[in-house]
Amino acid sequence: MTDPTPPQPTGFGGDGYFERFWDNIELLQKGNHTLGINTFTSPNSVTKLSELAGLINGLHDRIRVEYWLVSQYRPIGRPNERKAAIYNYDRQSFDEAATQAHQRLNKEIAFYAQPTRSEDEPYPLRLWLFADGRLSIETGSVTTTENPIIGNVLNLPFQHLYEQATNQHTRFNIRART
Structure with missing residues (x-):
C-alpha cells in the first residue's frame, strides 16, 4: 500500500x-x-x-x-x-x-x-445524458448557446432518442462515423 x-x-x-x-x-x-x-x-x-x-x-x-x-x-x-x-x-x-x-x-x-484527431477525421456523434433523464446532442456549433435536448429517456425509449439524435447529427451537417 x-x-x-x-x-x-x-x-x-x-x-x-x-x-x-x-x-x-x-x-x-x-x-x-x-x-x-x-x-x-x-x-x-x-x-x-x-x-x-x-x-x-x-x-x-x-x-x-x-x-x-x-x-x-x-x-x-x-x-x-x-x-x-x-x-x-x-x-x-x-x-x-x-x-x-x-x-x-x-x-x-x-x-x-x-490523441488529437486529424483534420479529415469526422466529428463524432456525442450525446449527453443528464441525471434527470434529458438527452442532448452536441452540435459542434459555436453559434448555439446550448446543445439541443432530444428528449427524456424516462419518457421515451433510448432507441427512439438515439435514432432522433442520429438524424439531427446529419442535419447539423456533421459527418457521422461509419
Missing part, C-alpha cells in the same frame, strides 16, 4: 487544489463510490502524466478507480486559435507520454488514451 497522502504533482491546479481534492476523495470514500478520471492535456501537463499516474495509483489505494482517460486537445467542431495556442502539440509527444503513464499505472485501472 502506498502513502495515504501521495505526493502532489507539480504543474497541476492552483494553491489549495490538492488539499480540496483529497478532502473530496474522503467524502467519496465514505459513500463507497467508484471513480473514473478524465484528464485533458496541454504541452506542459503532458510531460507530467507519469507523475500523475503515481497520484492515481495512490488514489486507487484509497478508493476504487475504474478507469483513466487521457485526452489530447481534439478540435470538435469549435476549434479556435486561442485553444490551439494553449493545447496544440504533436501527437508523438502525447503517445510517448501516455505510454509511459500507462506503464506506471496500476494494472487494475483501465487506461484509455485519446
Whole structure:
C-alpha cells in the first residue's frame, strides 16, 4: 500500500487544489463510490502524466478507480486559435507520454488514451445524458448557446432518442462515423 497522502504533482491546479481534492476523495470514500478520471492535456501537463499516474495509483489505494482517460486537445467542431495556442502539440509527444503513464499505472485501472484527431477525421456523434433523464446532442456549433435536448429517456425509449439524435447529427451537417 502506498502513502495515504501521495505526493502532489507539480504543474497541476492552483494553491489549495490538492488539499480540496483529497478532502473530496474522503467524502467519496465514505459513500463507497467508484471513480473514473478524465484528464485533458496541454504541452506542459503532458510531460507530467507519469507523475500523475503515481497520484492515481495512490488514489486507487484509497478508493476504487475504474478507469483513466487521457485526452489530447481534439478540435470538435469549435476549434479556435486561442485553444490551439494553449493545447496544440504533436501527437508523438502525447503517445510517448501516455505510454509511459500507462506503464506506471496500476494494472487494475483501465487506461484509455485519446490523441488529437486529424483534420479529415469526422466529428463524432456525442450525446449527453443528464441525471434527470434529458438527452442532448452536441452540435459542434459555436453559434448555439446550448446543445439541443432530444428528449427524456424516462419518457421515451433510448432507441427512439438515439435514432432522433442520429438524424439531427446529419442535419447539423456533421459527418457521422461509419
